[in-house]
Amino acid sequence: MRPWLLPTVALLVLAALPAVLSPYTQDLVLKIAIYAIFALSLELLVGTTGLVSLGHAAFLGIGAYVTVLASGDGGGSLALLLPLAVGAAAAYALFVGALSLRTKGVYFIMVTLAFAQMAYFVFHDTKVGGGSDGIFLYVKPVLAVGGTTLLDLDVKAHLYYTVLAALAFTYTLLAVVNRSRFGHALAGIRANEQRMRAAGFATTGYKLAAFVLAGALAGLAGFLLAAKDGAVNPELLSWHESGAVLLMIILGGLGSLRGAVLGAVAFTLLKEFYQSALLGPLAERWQLTLGLTIIAFVAFLPSGLIGLFGRGGLIGLRKRLAGARS
Template sequence: MNPPASSTTSALGAAAEARAWRDSRALVRVAPLAVAAILLAVFPWVGGKFYVDLAAKIMILAIFALSLELLVGQTGLVSFGHAAFFGIAAYAAALVTPKSEAASLWLVAPAAIGAAALYALAVGALSLRTRGVYFIMITLAFAQMAYFVFHDTPFGGGSDGIYLYFRPDAAIFGWRPFDLDAGHTFYYAVLACLVGTFGLLAVMLRSRFGRALAGIRVSEQRMRAAGFDTYAYKLAAFVLAAMLAGLAGFLHALKDGYVNPELLSWHQSGAVLLMVILGGIGHLRGAVLGAFAFTLLQELFQSSALFGPLAKHWQLTLGLTMIAAVALMPRGLIGLIDRRAVR
């Protein structure tokens, strides 16, 4: 028996409306990303050197924030020691590079990211057997241990840090595909890393692995009952997040040519966590937006031209702003943008 024509028509109409709704939501999410990427690509040709350097710094911090978003927003693991991986990679890049000549990029980059991954494997193997506040405190303790190793020993130059005199050479058997010291090459390398990191995480979170992480975030007990080795999944996510943080630390060392123990401090861990919160936990776009917003606010509040004597107390101003942002925008900037876009 055939269904009534009116029922079929209404069902098709409902399906079409649902599809149009999904398409509009996808457009709202993708279009701003494409526009942002284009603007960042052309920015070096219209912005001054200071602003181009600032944009490169923010993009590096955006990679760092994306790495923490993988833990906090996608896996439900709040780490307060994430800066350890950022700083260890930066130090590894500086220590591997000779003082008299440039080292190979294809040696320095894997060494820096690998150092962060190895430390994360050790930290994660122990800390992931705990949860909640205990996990937070153990990650903080490991980060502080790493901080004092570099701060209190000559290994990493003590509190003065060490310099990286040469950016790595990208030559492959005599052929140099690009020169990180030439023009805006380094800027575009950072932009490529940011786009690649975002794309990698976006694809991964839609895979079986990403869906498993989402299940662990919602209910780890149910995932274990379903036969998933949740410890292995969390450890894999922890190490991957550390590798991405290591990539950011490596780029930071190349950009500044200098590393110091503050890169591993709890202040740095707190700052990147605030970026994720400000942007909106649970959204990759939020991590990137939070990094841009937080760093620009930081630069703004330090401007004596705008804030006069208050510029010396920019931490207080920034702190009050963050409190207001969390109170007024509990879902972060991305939640506010999405809500307005849907309207």
């Protein structure tokens, strides 16, 4: 039970937070939790399977856009919109994965980026997605049974606990996947795909399944992001967003689910801090300060933030800092 102790405690703390949080802080926690789901979805590809994608934001954006488009002006049922958003993202992931997995290495990175940019320009340059201004979600999803409303995502408490439940579901699902035969096969593919193929594993099928699952979970994050913000725009599908989520899992530590969550927390809080008025004129150049901070983290914490909690983590950091001073 020890591996589940810290995530369970963290979940209980998060569940109790709305009682003491201001509206702004609660919104920030929601944003972090949604991006943690997004980071966990990419962790399945990069950390578990060894597939570095620069187009993962396409699935986030598709999930968000499908949520808004399917809602229309009168809103829609959560029971319908959520499967539609996740299913659309998974379908596009199946299409992209079936073609891009024919390549490897840097070619795979560039092909996933190209498919993401294609999706970006579909929403950016056509009326279907409202162009560069995006579109608004006028009525947020509702779950009702027999005339009784069980969940209304326009209510902050309902949205908060729905996002929290989605984060717990995503983390648990990926933890189970990593411990399954499927997860061990993915880890083997990351270590040595040629040897796995020689052992009789259909590696392409395993990678495609991981790609589709990762896309579906990114679509879940997109659905929640649309419900939270009440609006979507093409920037959700941009390569900047794909780069940001890749930085999250690198910052937290590749190969660790807790690292992906920790990276999402650290990246979002750092970005929020560097954009705040506390830094005065530097707030306008937050990309520079954030970039320098991430470079420092990568230089002194090669295993990511999660490495601080392992054996010798803090000792190793002290040694690297002492070496830098000398």
